[in-house]
Amino acid sequence: MQKRYEIFADYHQFYLWDHGEMPDTALDYSEDDLxxxxxxxxxxxxxxxxxxxxxPVELDIVDAPPDEALDLWDHVVEASLDLPSGRLEIHECTGGSIDILSVAPGTYRVRACFGGLTTLTDDRLDGEDHYRLILWPAPSAPLAVIKHYADPRL
Structure with a gap:
């Protein structure tokens, strides 16, 4: 399954969560998280x-880990997501629900790919950045930065 969205990333964030759990998003952020x-x-x-x-966000739900060239992306992170209800919700930070997708209940790996980060203007309001999220069934594992991008302007 492949979907495309325009997601308003207010406060520089949006969420993937289990619709049945509706988790609390009031989280403390560390420098490492950022x-x-x-x-x-x-x-x-x-x-x-x-x-x-x-x-722009592209979402793919696949059956197995993706075999994709990571050199196409500036930054890549993988994390686990438990979806016991089998309902994946994509939700804006200050907006509302973007979509609710039916998946097999279970644990998934989420690969978040960040591209076009070098195109951002100094005020970080314009650019050609784009994002791809790939989900597949997988056992829970710690968050892992596969490819790290450090903005040379910061």
Whole structure:
């Protein structure tokens, strides 16, 4: 399954969560969380885009880990997400629900790919940044930064 969205990333974040659990998103953030650009909590993965604007997001739900060239992306992180209800919800931070997708109940791995980060203007309001999220069934595992991007302007 493949979907495309324009998601308003107010406060530089949007959420993937289990619709049946409706987890609390009032989380404390560390400097490490901000550098990783992804934060997790039970039943929740927070994606932290670079712009505080609407951003293009592609979502793929697949059966197995993706075999994709990571050199196409600036930053790549993987995290686990428990979806016991079998209902994946994509939700804006200050907006509402974007979509609710039916999946097999269970634990998934989420690969968050961040591209076009070098195109951002100095005020970080404009750019060609784009995001791809890939989910597949997998046992729970710690959050892992696969490829790290450090903005040379910061």
């Amino acid at each position: 550098r990783r650009r992804v934060k997790t909590a039970p039943f929740l993965v927070v994606i932290q885009p670079e712009r505080n604007m609407s951003v």
